[in-house]
Amino acid sequence: xxxxxxxxxxxxxxxxxxxxxxxxxISENIANANSLPTEPGSDPYQRKMVTFKNRLDRELGIxxxxxxxxxPDRSEFARRFDPSHPAADxxxxxxxxxxxxxxxxxxxxxxxxxxxxxxxxMRSSRSMMQSTIRLLR
Amino acid sequence: xxxEATGAVNAYRAAIERLQQTAGNSETGQAKPSDFSTMVQxxxxxxxxxxxxxxxxxxxxxxxxxxxxxxxxxxxEAELTLNSVxxxxxxxxxxxQQILRMPI
Numbered sequence: 001x002x003x004x005x006x007x008x009x010x011x012x013x014x015x016x017x018x019x020x021x022x023x024x025x026i027s028e029n030i031a032n033a034n035s036l037p038t039e040p041g042s043d044p045y046q047r048k049m050v051t052f053k054n055r056l057d058r059e060l061g062i063x064x065x066x067x068x069x070x071x072p073d074r075s076e077f078a079r080r081f082d083p084s085h086p087a088a089d090x091x092x093x094x095x096x097x098x099x100x101x102x103x104x105x106x107x108x109x110x111x112x113x114x115x116x117x118x119x120x121x122m123r124s125s126r127s128m129m130q131s132t133i134r135l136l137r
Numbered sequence: 138x139x140x141e142a143t144g145a146v147n148a149y150r151a152a153i154e155r156l157q158q159t160a161g162n163s164e165t166g167q168a169k170p171s172d173f174s175t176m177v178q179x180x181x182x183x184x185x186x187x188x189x190x191x192x193x194x195x196x197x198x199x200x201x202x203x204x205x206x207x208x209x210x211x212x213x214e215a216e217l218t219l220n221s222v223x224x225x226x227x228x229x230x231x232x233x234q235q236i237l238r239m240p241i
Contacts, residue, residue: 006214013210020204129217136224 005125007062012122014064019115021067022050026108033099036080037087045097047073073098147172177226184215184222191215 025048035045053068075098083092151173191211197203 006217009210009213013206017204017206020206126213126217130220133217133221133224136221136228 003129005129007060008125009122010057010060011062011064012118012125014066015118016115016122018050018052018065018067019111019118021070022111023108023115025050025070026104026111029099030101030104030108033097033101033104035097036085036094040087040089042087044077044095045099046077047075047097047099049073173229177229180222180225184218187211187215187218 029047032045037044048070049072050070051068052065054063055066056063077095077098079093080096081092082088082094085094088094191208191214194203194208194211198205198208
């Protein structure tokens with residue numbers, strides 16, 4: 001049953017799944033915001049980011065979104081002055097993850113809103129179908 | 138899904154013909170299925186198929202192999218298909234009963 005409204009249900013579902021993956025990556029970033037290295041010269045946690053890609057579902061002829069790649073953020077690590085830390089270099093600095101919790105919060109809010117938008121689209125196509133069926137009764 | 142009122146009349150007539158055939162000579166074998174019964178059968182088979190898919194998705198999610206989104210979509214799809222099948226069946230039966238109540 002390749003109905004247009006059923007297709008839109010599937011598209012919304014794919015969007016929700018992609019936002020779920022995005023939220024997982026954001027949670028990883030937040031959880032690892034203080035993951036420092038254990039010895040001098042090694043790297044701390046590197047922030048990850050998701051990229052999205054559209055994919056054509058040839059069976060149904062619809063374009064769905066999916067996560068293309070989770071890739072590391074190549075920006076510079078922060079430096080924290082902490083001479084007593086085991087990973088401190090000769091000057092007493094430790095490299096810290098390039099995670100900014102405020103940016104992660106903003107990303108999280110965006111993912112949440114996008115998920116809600118997909119959910120609303122899904123609810124609307126479902127109720128459209130149901131009201132069409134109710135026409136028969 | 139074009140449901141015509143005359144479709145029910147035709148189905149009724151076909152059913153009577155088939156009954157007469159089976160009553161008259163039973164060795165003629167299977168009667169050709171009428172449009173009405175084929176239609177109902179197609180709808181029911183489609184609904185069963187969609188229901189099976191939703192059940193598979195639910196089982197996979199319970200086993201931790203599928204995400205909740207695909208389960209929700211599969212269940213919603215099954216629900217909508219079943220709703221439309223039931224609505225069409227009710228409508229067709231209603232027409233059929235109206236014909237049965239018709240004073241001759």
